[in-house]
Amino acid sequence: MAIIEVDGLVKRYGGHTAVDGVSFAVEPGEIFGILGPNGAGKTTTVECIEGLRRADGGSIRVCGIDAQSGDGELRQVLGAQLQESELPDKLRVGEAMELYSSFYRDPADWRELIETLHLTGKLNAPFRKLSGGQKQRLSIALALVGNPRVAVLDEVTTGLDPQARRDAWDLIERIRDRGVTILLVTHFMEEAERLCDRLAVIDAGRLVALDTPAGLVARVDGRQRVRFRPSAPLEHAVLTALPEVSSVERAGSQLVVTGTGNLLLAVTTALAREQIVAGDLRVEQTTLDDAFVALTGRRIDATNSAGSEEI
């Protein structure tokens, strides 16, 4: 049985429909991702699940509890990390953990959590003095201190440097291994690809796809990109004439060739015939990014392109 069931969720702000009939079900033990561009309605969706916002339509059940009923039991089984929330400036890490663990019936060992999150050295540091990454880790720890069955993490890795982000991913996987179901909001493709068992892609308040990351990529499979810097000027027609090539674009000093089949071989053979050397040659596999573009007609956002996988 699903641990989170969202059925036909609708949420309006004034005349604006932020979430428009979203349905999905999360299985126990999953890392379930919600992916979408800024303003897609991701936060609104999870805040309805957390019972922080009142839905205008549809139903939500978490561990069988109606999330909109105000049932206090929901807060025992669901731990939340909010996209935007702070603690009092001068509250210390250890005090925050001690305080939050006193709210729950069966709290986790908070010292162990702090250890796992590499915050032991910061036990006496006030919230205000923590770095962005440390604040994020503390808020993950607070989301887990009640021993929840479901943890909802809203953009936990935003603002972290690449290393801290990878650490956070390892951590999230370890949490899942402890049996916690994770609902992960993100707009990082790499994160979704690496962590999520399944993904709901939301765009403009609507669910546009629900699949495994591989399943989403497979929808646009067959497409590849070859990127290189030609040693001499090259007529695009030389490449567009090839049956494997579907498009050629110029990106600065580089050419980006998109196509199918054995694209790399076709392109390098054609270049050799023209006696052109391909500098910085790279083949880019179809990524979730491409899948996202295919699904929504646009890229998720600019900040994400640096994170796409390159070979």
Next chain:
Amino acid sequence: MSALSRLTVTETRLFLREPIVVFFAVAFAPILLIVLGLIPSMREPVPELGGLRMIDIYLPIVVSMGIALFSLSGLSQLFASYREKGVLRRLRTTPVRPVVLIGAQLLMATIMSVLTMLVILAIGRLAFDVRLPGQLTAYLIAYLLVALAMFAIGLLVAALAPSSKSASAIGSLVFFPLIFFAGLWLPREAMSGTLRTISDLTPLGAGVQSLQDATAGQWPQPLHLAVLLAWTVVAGGLAARYFRWE
């Protein structure tokens, strides 16, 4: 530890870590009493007051000012800034209920302001020979009623203010008339009939008179106790009605 006691301990610690807030909420009123007491004429018996000195009259005013400062500069801003920063929202995702959080704040506020009151009474007694309350039970009851009424007003300000900045602005706006009717500039004894009637109906005016009566060894007048209760119920009810998490 239960959530309530843990929250109370934490809130008290956080409070004590803000030196400026502590100064205004806890230290200012005792300091004012010392300053007033150092003025020689304040210590001269006044025949029209039945032989009391001005410092005797001022002591309950200073006590009630301590409560007002605490609730209008401490409590209301604290709540408004918690809301502004999402602290309340975050708490809302936990099993702790809002009444527990408010209860913890009120407990902390009561403990801190009772301590302030004791300090003021001690200074009055030791430094300026002001007599201690003749009717101790009545004094404590009157004190708690004033504190409750003022805390309710502080929470109402927090509930209505859009931000923590405006909470402190509204707080001062409310503070000055209230402390005027408590008699800070013109003691109730010197007020005209109309002013005094208005004062009777304000929380601090009714409060100062009740504390005064209890000090003299009498029970406060029912009118004053009723006024204090009415402020608590009305302001507290409105604060609950307009309470917002975000």
